[in-house]
Amino acid sequence: MxxxxxxxxxxxxxxxxxxxxxxxxxxxxxxxxxxxxxxxxxxxxxxxxxxxxxxxxxxxxxxxxxxxxxxxxxxxxxxxxxxxxxxxxxxxxxxxxxxxxxxxxxxxxxxxxxxxxxxxxxxxxxxxxxxxxxxxxxxxxxxxxxxxxxxxxxxxxxxxxxxxxxxxxxxxxxxxxxxxxxxxxxxxxxxxxxxxxxxxxxxxxxxxxxxxxxxxxxxxxxxxxxxxxxxxxxxxxxxxxxxxxxxxxxxWLRWAGTANARAEQLRAGLRGNGAARLAWENAANEVFAVLPKAAIARVRDAGGSLYEWPAEGTGVSLGAGEEVVRLVTSWTTGEAEVARFLELVR
Structure with missing residues (x-):
């Protein structure tokens, strides 16, 4: 992941x-x-x-x-x-x-x-x-x-x-x-x-x-x-x-389209997620989400990688134990990879 x-x-x-x-x-x-x-x-x-x-x-x-x-x-x-x-x-x-x-x-x-x-x-x-x-x-x-x-x-x-x-x-x-x-x-x-x-x-x-x-x-x-x-x-x-x-x-457009599709799969899963949420809507292959720190730890324990993003200046309000993260998809990102991530952050 x-x-x-x-x-x-x-x-x-x-x-x-x-x-x-x-x-x-x-x-x-x-x-x-x-x-x-x-x-x-x-x-x-x-x-x-x-x-x-x-x-x-x-x-x-x-x-x-x-x-x-x-x-x-x-x-x-x-x-x-x-x-x-x-x-x-x-x-x-x-x-x-x-x-x-x-x-x-x-x-x-x-x-x-x-x-x-x-x-x-x-x-x-x-x-x-x-x-x-x-x-x-x-x-x-x-x-x-x-x-x-x-x-x-x-x-x-x-x-x-x-x-x-x-x-x-x-x-x-x-x-x-x-x-x-x-x-x-x-x-x-x-x-x-x-x-x-x-x-x-x-x-x-x-x-x-x-x-x-x-x-x-x-x-x-x-x-x-x-x-x-x-x-x-x-x-x-x-x-x-x-x-x-x-x-x-x-x-080049097919490869970019694959990355974008996996990003949209992430966004769709996060929109319906009770524990996590989208930080803001966008359209390309970078997804910004608000996750509990415990969920971030689960992803990393499972071998996943992501990047914490500063909340200052984004207009995002964080609750206790929450972080903004950036999730970037690529031409190599698979549907199963996204599905596994969404399971871990629920």
Missing amino acids: NFASDNWAGATPQVMAALVRANDGAAPAYGSDALTKRVTGLFAEVFETPVEIWFTATGTASNSLGLAALSRPGGVVFCAKDAHIQSDESGATEFQSGGMKLIDVTSPLGKVDAGTLAAALARHPDGGRSVPVALSLTNATEWGTVYSVAEVTELSRVARGRGLAVHMDGARFGNAVAALGVTPAEITWKAGVDFLSFGGTKNGCWAAEAIVCFKPGLFADMEQRRQRAGHTFSKARFVAAQFEAYLSDGN
Whole structure:
């Protein structure tokens, strides 16, 4: 019963098989191989538009390098209060950009509201000492919630009204697309997103992430920035191989859909549970629940894993002996695994 993180899950058989195939023979280095070029075309097919692609090893690299490429003196980036770039990346964006500042916006359940964003932008007028350069949205969010197409479109409208670029952190992008039932294009560039940190690692790949740019020429010096940051792959074909397996035949959305379905199985079981309850509703593969400490102990005694989540700032009221926990499902999570967990927390 692994509900600690989708990062704990391995790579899918299709991805592993693709890596083995890519290992046969020699190929040009640094992304000049035929497979990397073919995968760039595959990304364009998936997003229904020409794109520029830069592989990275981590989501932190994709986020920080993409945002840093927009940096200006006095530059600021607006994001959700609990955005990964703000809370979990050790100042990577500030470091890569030479000091660009992140400004968090009040974001209930992880989502920035267009009105709140407009109010935040008003505190940084044109000609001031700070220069707004970007809005960063996470989809799916760190709270397991998902931005709709309408929400992204409205946020992009507000951001572009002040000349901001729009970035989407898509560490769990597959889960968001699968939960929404829309096309990747509809939730990104058609809704006003300029570039995406496209994550594969949490959804069945092995160290395969990418910066996907929908606005050609936006990142004129990305090759140099990526090289300086140590994220230029000499054997890029091994990343390309993973993405070919990931994107082909809709695999990535099927794997994300499995994780989402298991998360919904968890939510359904917790809604009808007398001892435990959902902390809040969401739609992707992260479930937040309130459990008695005794139930948490039973899960761990049975070999299960989960992660306690701070209740402060969530609006959740806890009774004596209760904790908020995060439960993350993955492409490997089975129905029986979820059923066993629900039995233990009753």
